[in-house]
Amino acid sequence: MIKKIFASVVLVALIIGGIVFAVHRTAVSSTDAGKLQVVASYYPMYDFAKDVGGDKISLTNVTPAGSEPHDYEPSPKVLAEAHKAKVFIYNGGHLEPWVNGFLSDYKNVAIKASQGIDLQVVSDETNATNQVTDPHFWLDPVLAAKIVDNVRDGLIKADPANASYYTKNAADYNVKLAALDTAYKMGLADCQIRTLITSHAAFGYLATRYNLDAQAIAGISPEEEPSAAKLAELTQLVKDRHIQYVFFESLVSPRLAATIASETGAKTLVFDPIEGLSDANQKQGKNYLTIQEQNLANLRTALACK
Numbered sequence: 001m002i003k004k005i006f007a008s009v010v011l012v013a014l015i016i017g018g019i020v021f022a023v024h025r026t027a028v029s030s031t032d033a034g035k036l037q038v039v040a041s042y043y044p045m046y047d048f049a050k051d052v053g054g055d056k057i058s059l060t061n062v063t064p065a066g067s068e069p070h071d072y073e074p075s076p077k078v079l080a081e082a083h084k085a086k087v088f089i090y091n092g093g094h095l096e097p098w099v100n101g102f103l104s105d106y107k108n109v110a111i112k113a114s115q116g117i118d119l120q121v122v123s124d125e126t127n128a129t130n131q132v133t134d135p136h137f138w139l140d141p142v143l144a145a146k147i148v149d150n151v152r153d154g155l156i157k158a159d160p161a162n163a164s165y166y167t168k169n170a171a172d173y174n175v176k177l178a179a180l181d182t183a184y185k186m187g188l189a190d191c192q193i194r195t196l197i198t199s200h201a202a203f204g205y206l207a208t209r210y211n212l213d214a215q216a217i218a219g220i221s222p223e224e225e226p227s228a229a230k231l232a233e234l235t236q237l238v239k240d241r242h243i244q245y246v247f248f249e250s251l252v253s254p255r256l257a258a259t260i261a262s263e264t265g266a267k268t269l270v271f272d273p274i275e276g277l278s279d280a281n282q283k284q285g286k287n288y289l290t291i292q293e294q295n296l297a298n299l300r301t302a303l304a305c306k
Helices: 002-015 043-056 076-083 099-103 141-158 160-187 204-209 228-240 255-264 279-283 288-302
Strands: 036-040 057-061 087-090 109-112 121-124 127-133 195-198 213-216 245-248 267-270
Touching: 036 043, 036 141, 043 057, 043 087, 043 141, 043 160, 043 288, 076 099, 087 099, 087 141, 109 141, 141 160, 141 204, 160 204, 160 288, 195 228, 204 213, 228 255, 245 255, 245 288, 255 267, 267 288
Parallel strands: 036 057, 036 087, 087 109, 195 213, 195 245, 245 267
Antiparallel strands: 121 127
16 A cells, blocks of 8 residues: 555656755855855755755755754854855754854844744653743644745745746645655554654654654653653553554664663664755655655554554
8 A cells, every 4th residue: 555655656756847856065166156045954944945946046054964953053164154145944943053043143034944833832851841842843744835835935035036936846846745745644544553652752743743642752852861760651651552663763873762672572663853864865865755755654564554
């Protein structure tokens, strides 16, 4: 069944011309002369901007390939270069620790990806009375389409002469996101298990969209260390609900996920929050859409879906 679901996504992609891949750039080449200079704060924003902006923009990702954006701090030199860009795209849900300072004196078009999105509020595991917003909304394909619309609008504001170009590219990409949403709905409609254990609390929006129960080992930031009580609680949950897989992430140590798995007889499997891609993965043609397809395949395995 999953092959049929993915085939539908691929067919849509072929009809509208496929996906154009790009690698992280840190400098403007001579071929970029005259293009709209755009800077994204981390990978998903970079990937969406790449598809919407196409060959009309020169695009840079502030967060280096393979780096974790929750705790990355760009150098003064990198920030100085970013200030020269005509467009800056950022999360808006307090993901990047350096953005508020950057925006305080940034004078050009700033695109807040979360504009128009209702952010989920969650409790900080280290302090139950501390409520924080979850910035991982891009993992919901429906909300990702809203991000694409926000990127489109910001590019048009900065470069109205190419409005029709950005509008068409955004519409084409949103067709792919709609196909991805359909694949998730169909692929997760009939599963024996509906609880997933993840490395950190990055999957709340996706879980809400597709009626899953996401339980995280760490909090909003993957660097948060869970308490012994939290680990014991999740270990018991795995046993009680007969969970067969514990998810870990590509940019985070699998140590805690592996510990819970070993204590319960479960296996480990990757669930990628797409916070950053390595250069090697980008050169292989991986991007938001392909990783989301792999995430769905791994979810179907872990949740014993028909």
